[in-house]
Amino acid sequence: MHVARVIPCLDVDAGRVVKGVNFVDIRDAGDPVELAARYDAEGADELVFLDITASSDRRDTTVAMARAVADEVFIPFTIGGGIRTLDDARRLLRAGADKVSVNTAAVRRPELVREISLEFGAQCCVVAIDARSAATSPSGYEVFTHGGRTRTGIDCLAWATEAERLGAGEILLTSMDRDGTKRGFELNLTSMVSETLGIPVIASGGVGNLDHLVEGVVEGRADAVLAASIFHYGEHTVAEAKTRMAESGITVRPA
């Protein structure tokens, strides 16, 4: 049985959730623990915290946040953003994160993937790939880094395949063409990567409604779907997402 996961993604700055989450009756919309508990109660399968803290000397706040979340919330969570070294990964995993996702630093130095995988296991090593369509790349998609700003000239499918070989346990695949557009996942990209690899792929970027989540699994062949704004701004609950997916014939863990 293949069970699709629904994963809300929260942006975190200096240990606080930003981009406002409008749950009714929530006391503190910036508190990662309260929000994580709320998403757990709604039936979220996992959580991703994306650390957008600009200054590296405030990264300790992210470690403290991981610990606080792990103290209170008993579903898996991933922390990504700004992880440059094995030691960065170690501190977050020791603090209670289940997985770390690496992006720019792994493109720059792919051995980082192997190092994390060897020390902690493939299961906690997520490689995040930001891709943009590019006619010059063999697969039609090129890897971008630094939050999608920097071209690398690296082919997306080649890098995803290499990441798996190096020991990644999962790929978090974001279409930069679709991110923020609310037009739905880049399904060609998602299905190409998911069907080529033997490890799970999380689809990300572009979700604007619940049907997009269904498409990500049915047409995109994604193992998990990630979304931010449709959940945060109260447009839909995770429970509604799962109901829609189940009605479409996708197996999900009910909320």
Added chain:
Amino acid sequence: MTANTKPLIAILDYGIGNLHSAQKGFEHAGADARLTADRGLIDDADGVVLPGVGAFAPCMAALGRTGLDAAARDAAGSGRPFMGICVGMQVLFAGSDEAPGIPGLGILDRGVRWIPGPVKRPQMQWNILDRRLDHPMLDGLDDPVWAYFVHSLAPEMGDGTDVVATCDYGGPVVAAVARGNVWAAQFHPEKSSRVGLRILANFVAAAGRRAG
């Protein structure tokens, strides 16, 4: 143990992975849960937990290095409630396809095999526990019982007499085993939300009954 004290659960800390969630999970489940490599504390505990993440060989190496392999064997043989989780379950067996030639603890006979078939590995998802035995591990839980799995290998079915639950992942995959005082879960109860906390509480209750 007196009526006012919580069961003491020793979580074997042999330097592998993230034990924070396991400790907090057992605390939520009503235990006085300690991460420890102290033999005296382990021997005094009402229940002993062997966690594990990553790979079989590094876990066995770390258990050997810390001497906790003997502590785990003794605890499992003591009759006190004992629980292996994830790779901490796999090392209870005789050996694993992941690390040919490296013996496991041998507390449970038979081996650990790659999950077969055209499925993605690791299985990284929630899945339903299909009950095969009526066992206190799953007390108080209504079907379907959903648990969170992250693994590429699983124990062999054997004759099935100790298999508490399987999950369906390209076929039946052993999800939970129990033989006497030894419980083992391939899934992560400490990451399985309310269901997982209930499973941990069931273990704490068993430890409390024994202590009481």
